[in-house]
Amino acid sequence: MIINRKARDFRKEARDALSGKWGTAILISLIYVAIILGVAIISSLVGMISQILSFLVFIAFILILPPLTYGTSYVYYHLKNGEKISPIEFVKVGFLNFGRGWKISLQILKKCWWCILIIILPLILGLVFFVVQNASSVTLSNYFSSSSYDNYDYYDVYSKYLDDYYEYDDYDYDYYDYYSNYDYDYYDDNRNIESLVSNLGGILLSFLLLIIYLGLCVLVVSKSLLYALTFWIAVSDESISPKEAVLHSEELMRGNRGRYFCLILSFFGWAILAGVAEILVSKLVMDLFSRILIFTTATQIISQIISLILSYVGTIILTPYISLSTIAFYQELERMNDQNYNNMNLQPNNAMGQFNNTNINQYNNEKQFENANENENIKICMNCGKENSKDSEYCTNCGNKI
Numbered sequence: 001m002i003i004n005r006k007a008r009d010f011r012k013e014a015r016d017a018l019s020g021k022w023g024t025a026i027l028i029s030l031i032y033v034a035i036i037l038g039v040a041i042i043s044s045l046v047g048m049i050s051q052i053l054s055f056l057v058f059i060a061f062i063l064i065l066p067p068l069t070y071g072t073s074y075v076y077y078h079l080k081n082g083e084k085i086s087p088i089e090f091v092k093v094g095f096l097n098f099g100r101g102w103k104i105s106l107q108i109l110k111k112c113w114w115c116i117l118i119i120i121l122p123l124i125l126g127l128v129f130f131v132v133q134n135a136s137s138v139t140l141s142n143y144f145s146s147s148s149y150d151n152y153d154y155y156d157v158y159s160k161y162l163d164d165y166y167e168y169d170d171y172d173y174d175y176y177d178y179y180s181n182y183d184y185d186y187y188d189d190n191r192n193i194e195s196l197v198s199n200l201g202g203i204l205l206s207f208l209l210l211i212i213y214l215g216l217c218v219l220v221v222s223k224s225l226l227y228a229l230t231f232w233i234a235v236s237d238e239s240i241s242p243k244e245a246v247l248h249s250e251e252l253m254r255g256n257r258g259r260y261f262c263l264i265l266s267f268f269g270w271a272i273l274a275g276v277a278e279i280l281v282s283k284l285v286m287d288l289f290s291r292i293l294i295f296t297t298a299t300q301i302i303s304q305i306i307s308l309i310l311s312y313v314g315t316i317i318l319t320p321y322i323s324l325s326t327i328a329f330y331q332e333l334e335r336m337n338d339q340n341y342n343n344m345n346l347q348p349n350n351a352m353g354q355f356n357n358t359n360i361n362q363y364n365n366e367k368q369f370e371n372a373n374e375n376e377n378i379k380i381c382m383n384c385g386k387e388n389s390k391d392s393e394y395c396t397n398c399g400n401k402i
Helices: 007-018 022-047 051-080 089-096 098-147 152-168 173-225 230-236 242-253 257-265 268-292 297-310 313-345 351-372
Strands: 378-380 387-389
Touching: 007 051, 007 257, 007 313, 022 051, 022 089, 022 297, 022 313, 051 089, 051 098, 051 230, 051 313, 089 098, 098 173, 098 230, 098 242, 173 257, 230 242, 230 313, 242 313, 257 313, 268 297, 268 313
Parallel strands: none
Antiparallel strands: 378 387
């Protein structure tokens, strides 16, 4: 089951659904971003007082993220279907389904745990290398500082011996200097070659590791796309369990991950435009506030908060557009899945339908045979289901041996 529609078709469907509802959709996105940024700002302010309190606020942020994601998915899905939605409703729905949102997230995490491991692998390796390098440096520093030059008396005696030796040693300085310089030049050439080979080897190894890591990142993206529809499935039918939603998303996205990726990639130009707009708006607002407001700590904090929210203006506008486009993609997959199911099971003239009907008839005959075992005077034909007397060896209907 592979989807045939283009990315532009889903974007058009999203724009049609947003017609007359852009205000509500943008307000939903604005409230969501404000909550996220509010928690981040609180964490930063609390961090000035206590790192423990800042960590607790961060934990609270992690806890509310899946419910908020579930709530925004719910309101965008129903907005796409033409229903009237309050902009603040996603908060209520999210926290009423706090456990469900977390169960969905954990089911996805269960499927993609190795993806997270691959993403953080460079950080882990970098941390290990940093610790090992610092430990080696500290060990060598302690060794040389504690054991190399402690015996100054021995050093003085050896220095005096060398002075006496070179005072009475009569050799040709010119001959020594010539061969000494020749040896040093030869050593420098070899050292340069070894350094060049070592650098080339390091560059090639780094390039190879980069290629391997990029390949692993492609696998991570490919795997994560299988579960991109999970929240849409969960909010479309609340009777579906989180595990069923994850498995159904995996089933629908098989063979359609490339189409979904192209749909997301089609917003790349809009994302660049939104980023430029965010930078310009943030700079303009900061310059305006610096001119018209009296510089105090309170006004500075307020201006920075407003500028921070406005710096996400592109994201706030683009999020509903992307969300409703992916909902249209999911609904098209569901439509195709239902149509495929109906073709397989509800059309008797279809070859697959005949096969299914044959299996159903065989199953019914087997159930009749099991029920007939309770009556010793009846024999059931397994071919046609006809009841025969207990003395019959052949079916009176089809002639097959019983």
